Amino acid sequence: MSHGNATGQTVTVLYVGGTGRSGTTLLERVVARASGFCAVGELVFLWERGLRRGERCGCGEPFGGCPFWTLVGKEAFGGWDAIDLDEVQALQAQVDRHRHLPAMLAPRLVPGYQRRLARYAAILQRVYQAVSTVSGSSVVIDSSKDASHAYLLRHVPGVDLRLVHLVRRSHGVAYSWTKKVRKPEVTDSEAYMDRQPAGITALYWMNDNLLLDLLRLLRVPSHRLRYESLVARPREHARAIVRHAGSAPDTPDAPDIPGLGFIGDGHVDLTVDHTVAGNPVRFSQGRLDLRADEEWSRAMPRRQRLAVTAATWPLLLRYGYRLGGPG
Secondary structure (H helix, E strand, O other), rough: OOOOOOOOHHHHEEEEEOOOOOHHHHHHHOOOOOOEEEEEOOOHHHHHHHHHHEOOOOOOOOOOHHHHHEEEEEEHHHHHHHHEEEEEHHHHHHHHHHHHHHHHHHHHHHHHHHHHHHHHHHHHHHOOOOOHHOOOOOEEEEEEEEEEHHHOOOOOOOEEEEEEEEEOHHHHHHHHHHOOOEEOOEEEEEEEEEOOOOHHHHHHHHHHHHHHOOOOOOOOOOOEHHHHHHHHHHHHHHHHHHHHHHOOOOOOOOOOOOOOOEOOOEEEEEEOOEEEEHHHHHHHEEEEEEOOOOHHHHHHOOOHHHHHHHHHHHHHHHHOOOOOOOO
C-alpha cells in the first residue's frame, strides 16, 4: 500500500454520534459552514458506499468523479487505486463492530485484535489528515453516528477526538424508521433507506445513547445536544459546538464566530459539502427552513408509542423529555 503524502499533523475530528434519523446530517451541515471546518458525512461508509459502489458525493458527483475525494485519495495513498479495497474492508469488519467493543477498551489484552486495530487506525489516520490538508480545515466533521466507530477513533494516532452526542426523542426516531424514504445517492436504481419496527428501534436507541454517554467516562470531550433544541436555536448551539471543537474562545463574552452568519431566524443557508453517505438533506443547497419534525405525535399508533415509552423512559427522563408528548 502506497504511503502517499499525508503528514503527521494532529487533526481535530468532531464526531457526531447518535441513533440514525436523529438529525446528525443536519447538525453536521450547519456546523460545517464555520471557518476551519470540513464535513465528510458518514466516513465509516467510505469504502463500501464511496469506493465500492460509487454512490453520489454530497456535491452531486459519483464518488469516483468528485475532484475533492480524488485529491484526498492522492494525498493519503497516492491514489485510491493504490489500496487493496478487499483487504481494507476485511480489516474494518475485523475491528469496527459493536462486538469488538470490549477489545477496543483493552486492546493489549487481545494481541491479535491490537495488531489489526493498529493497521486499520493507520489507514484512517491518513484519510483524516488528507481531508484536513486538501480542505485546508483544522476540524473534520464525521457524522458516522455509530458508537463503535467513535470508540475506535480513540486509537487513531494524530486524531484529537471531540464528541457531539446528538439526542432526538425516541418516539421521533422510531417513527422515522418506519417511513419509506428514497435514497437519492444511488444513481443506477431506485433505492430506499432501511426501515425497521418501532420496538426494535427503541432498543437500538437505548444501546446507542448509553454507549455514547459512556465515552465521557473515558475522558473523551463530549457535548450533548437535543435535536429539538438544535432546530429551535441553531445559532446558539452551532456556536457552542464550534467552541467545543476548540476553534473559538470558550467564553460567553467572546465575539461571534466567523462563518455562522448564514444561520437566520428559523432557517439556514447551505452550500455544497463533500459528504459520504447520510440523510438526503446532505444534498440540500440554499435556504433550508428549520422546524422540529413532530409528525410522530400525530401519526404514530398509540400502541407503538406506549411500547417505545416503556423501552426508553429512563433515558428520556435523563435527557429532559416529558414522557407524555412532544417537549
